[in-house]
Amino acid sequence: MSVDELVEGVLAGKRRSLARLLSLIEDEDVRAPKALSQLYRHTGRAHIVGVTGPPGSGKSTLVTQITKELRRRKKTVGIICVDPSSPFSGGALLGDRIRMQEHALDDDVYVRSMGTRGHLGGLARSTAEAVRAVDAFGKDVILVETVGAGQSEVEIIELAHTVVVTDVPGSGDDIQAIKAGIMEIADIFVVNKSDLEGAERKGAEINAMLETDIREKPWRPPVLLTNARTGEGVAELVDKISEHISCLRDSGLLEERGLQRSRDELEQMMEYKLTHQLLTELRGRPEYNEAIVRIAKRNEDPYTVAEKLVMDFLLKYREDAG
Amino acid sequence: MSVDELVEGVLAGKRRSLARLLSLIEDEDVRAPKALSQLYRHTGRAHIVGVTGPPGSGKSTLVTQITKELRRRKKTVGIICVDPSSPFSGGALLGDRIRMQEHALDDDVYVRSMGTRGHLGGLARSTAEAVRAVDAFGKDVILVETVGAGQSEVEIIELAHTVVVTDVPGSGDDIQAIKAGIMEIADIFVVNKSDLEGAERKGAEINAMLETDIREKPWRPPVLLTNARTGEGVAELVDKISEHISCLRDSGLLEERGLQRSRDELEQMMEYKLTHQLLTELRGRPEYNEAIVRIAKRNEDPYTVAEKLVMDFLLKYREDAG
Numbered sequence: 001m002s003v004d005e006l007v008e009g010v011l012a013g014k015r016r017s018l019a020r021l022l023s024l025i026e027d028e029d030v031r032a033p034k035a036l037s038q039l040y041r042h043t044g045r046a047h048i049v050g051v052t053g054p055p056g057s058g059k060s061t062l063v064t065q066i067t068k069e070l071r072r073r074k075k076t077v078g079i080i081c082v083d084p085s086s087p088f089s090g091g092a093l094l095g096d097r098i099r100m101q102e103h104a105l106d107d108d109v110y111v112r113s114m115g116t117r118g119h120l121g122g123l124a125r126s127t128a129e130a131v132r133a134v135d136a137f138g139k140d141v142i143l144v145e146t147v148g149a150g151q152s153e154v155e156i157i158e159l160a161h162t163v164v165v166t167d168v169p170g171s172g173d174d175i176q177a178i179k180a181g182i183m184e185i186a187d188i189f190v191v192n193k194s195d196l197e198g199a200e201r202k203g204a205e206i207n208a209m210l211e212t213d214i215r216e217k218p219w220r221p222p223v224l225l226t227n228a229r230t231g232e233g234v235a236e237l238v239d240k241i242s243e244h245i246s247c248l249r250d251s252g253l254l255e256e257r258g259l260q261r262s263r264d265e266l267e268q269m270m271e272y273k274l275t276h277q278l279l280t281e282l283r284g285r286p287e288y289n290e291a292i293v294r295i296a297k298r299n300e301d302p303y304t305v306a307e308k309l310v311m312d313f314l315l316k317y318r319e320d321a322g
Numbered sequence: 323m324s325v326d327e328l329v330e331g332v333l334a335g336k337r338r339s340l341a342r343l344l345s346l347i348e349d350e351d352v353r354a355p356k357a358l359s360q361l362y363r364h365t366g367r368a369h370i371v372g373v374t375g376p377p378g379s380g381k382s383t384l385v386t387q388i389t390k391e392l393r394r395r396k397k398t399v400g401i402i403c404v405d406p407s408s409p410f411s412g413g414a415l416l417g418d419r420i421r422m423q424e425h426a427l428d429d430d431v432y433v434r435s436m437g438t439r440g441h442l443g444g445l446a447r448s449t450a451e452a453v454r455a456v457d458a459f460g461k462d463v464i465l466v467e468t469v470g471a472g473q474s475e476v477e478i479i480e481l482a483h484t485v486v487v488t489d490v491p492g493s494g495d496d497i498q499a500i501k502a503g504i505m506e507i508a509d510i511f512v513v514n515k516s517d518l519e520g521a522e523r524k525g526a527e528i529n530a531m532l533e534t535d536i537r538e539k540p541w542r543p544p545v546l547l548t549n550a551r552t553g554e555g556v557a558e559l560v561d562k563i564s565e566h567i568s569c570l571r572d573s574g575l576l577e578e579r580g581l582q583r584s585r586d587e588l589e590q591m592m593e594y595k596l597t598h599q600l601l602t603e604l605r606g607r608p609e610y611n612e613a614i615v616r617i618a619k620r621n622e623d624p625y626t627v628a629e630k631l632v633m634d635f636l637l638k639y640r641e642d643a644g
Contacts, residue, residue: 033625034625036623036625037623037625037626038623040620040623040624040625041620041621041623042620043620044620255618258618259614259615259618261618262614262615262617262618262624263614265617265624266613266614266617266624266627266628266631267597267601269624269625269628270597270600270628270631270632271593271597271600273628273629273632274596274597274600274632274635275589275592275593275596275597277632277636278592278593278596279589291588292581292584292585292588293581295584295587295588296577296580296581296583296584298362298363298364298365298366299363301358301359301360301362301363302362302584302587302588302591303355303356303358303359303362303591304359305588306588306591306592306595307595309588309592310592310595310596310599313596314599314636
């Protein structure tokens with residue numbers, strides 16, 4: 001399939017073309033950025049909602065319930081599950097298949113898992129590109145679900161307009177998990193498994209923590225109780241998700257963040273291209289590998305070597321012209 | 323304090339000089355790389371041990387106990403606590419002060435917390451630099467403790483020779499936290515709070531999971547039970563930590579990983595320098611900000627713009643010579 005066919009297929013709403021593009025993105029195939037470059041002007045229409053929280057907090061079930069509620073409201077839905085799973089777990093594919101079955105009969109839902117094939121930076125980039133592809137495909141809402149609750153998820157979830165952070169009733173320890181990083185980026189808190197003891201207390205704890213933040217803000221994150229198994233509280237959650245994007249739009253924050261995001265993306269792409277070019281030139285050269293051996297033996301220091309190699313790289317362009 | 327004074331002070335074992343250098347590292351002050359460049363040839367001697375695991379698994383208490391045991395064995399110790407805390411928690415400093423008191427009378431223990439002041443990539447870099455500084459300072463063992471158990475900690479902990487992953491008895495859910503990423507990098511598993519019910523079972527679960535990995539390896543991660551409160555099992559843990567570095571040394575893996583690490587560090591430094599130079603040239607130019615607005619409005623796509631700006635940057639060097 002050529003890049004042009006791929007682009008046409010995605011814009012025509014062909015699921016097979018989208019699936020193919022997502023695979024190219026995951027494989028870091030050179031055709032992916034070419035297709036995305038053409039698709040770019042068709043993006044920016046979807047409401048991107050991130051769902052994150054510690055393992056066992058029922059994110060997957062909640063995402064399924066949110067999807068059902070959105071479908072009731074006639075919205076089309078894309079789901080991207082980000083699973084930085086190790087070769088040990090292989091969870092991504094299994095989860096994918098289960099979910100696929102759940103929405104198999106609904107053409108207005110598209111589900112895809114993204115796993116780590118390379119380093120984490122790669123996962124954040126490929127997730128952003130997958131979201132862009134699904135956006136161009138025309139889905140109204142894109143749910144990005146991340147496994148885990150570390151800082152890495154923070155980087156991935158930054159692409160969302162609205163971030164839902166889930167937690168469950170339990171020991172006070174896991175409040176620390178919320179504290180470390182995600183507190184800052186949560187737009188809506190959900191205490192899931194509301195039938196378990198301590199759900200109300202957990203909600204109150206999160207609220208108490210939120211009250212320590214006295215900054216002026218157009219949006220104060222609400223704390224909701226849900227039971228993803230029964231669907232209780234999910235309609236209210238979807239209401240809040242819609243309210244949040246309206247609030248962003250009305251306050252001008254949506255535009256402001258869009259600009260910031262475009263800047264970040266552009267700079268990441270430039271960084272990637274520039275270092276790719278540098279490393280392509282260096283790797284494989286014997287003197288490069290010799291320099292690394294000298295650094296490892298502490299005969300040279302990496303600061304000085306890095307300075308020299310970067311200057312040589314930039315000046316090479318000058319010499320080429322001479 | 324000049325860079326030369328700083329370097330001399332660190333090499334002479336002056337705690338004040340080390341503290342000053344660590345602050346410069348955290349502030350990303352230009353003097354930090356200059357000092358580290360000079361200190362580099364004095365590094366590579368410490369055994370770097372990472373301790374990571376989910377919140378509430380007793381990492382801090384365990385690190386204190388490991389330190390006590392190492393002191394009994396006449397080893398000097400550096401402790402770097404990495405806390406990607408938000409402005410909400412401010413935990414880093416408090417924890418720092420408590421720990422400082424604990425080891426206040428022992429000149430052979432140096433404790434320091436590193437928090438996020440910028441983005442996470444920055445934290446991984448500044449932690450690596452802090453470890454390098456403490457290494458040059460002459461500590462025998464450097465314990466790097468990270469809060470949380472996400473993929474981000476994986477990036478930080480990669481600098482360790484030996485990685486200890488802690489967990490506690492509890493629900494089967496948190497086994498997922500281990501699965502997602504840290505399984506791969508653990509050299510030693512510790513089930514802490516061994517007095518709690520289910521400790522043996524948790525140990526057996528981890529062992530069962532480890533047995534699914536049938537690859538040939540010089541080292542098979544042991545699973546130990548400890549009680550950091552009482553110190554039970556800590557001597558065995560410290561034995562295993564020593565055994566692990568011996569195994570790395572004997573198998574040639576230590577040298578191999580050292581080379582890989584030098585390569586990674588050199589490439590990260592080059593990336594940083596190169597993109598820093600590019601962005602310094604671009605930012606502030608009106609046409610750069612205009613391009614970002616066009617991208618945000620979907621009038622241009624970031625792939626094409628990134629390509630053009632990078633080529634312009636590289637060719638500028640050619641023109642300068644022409």
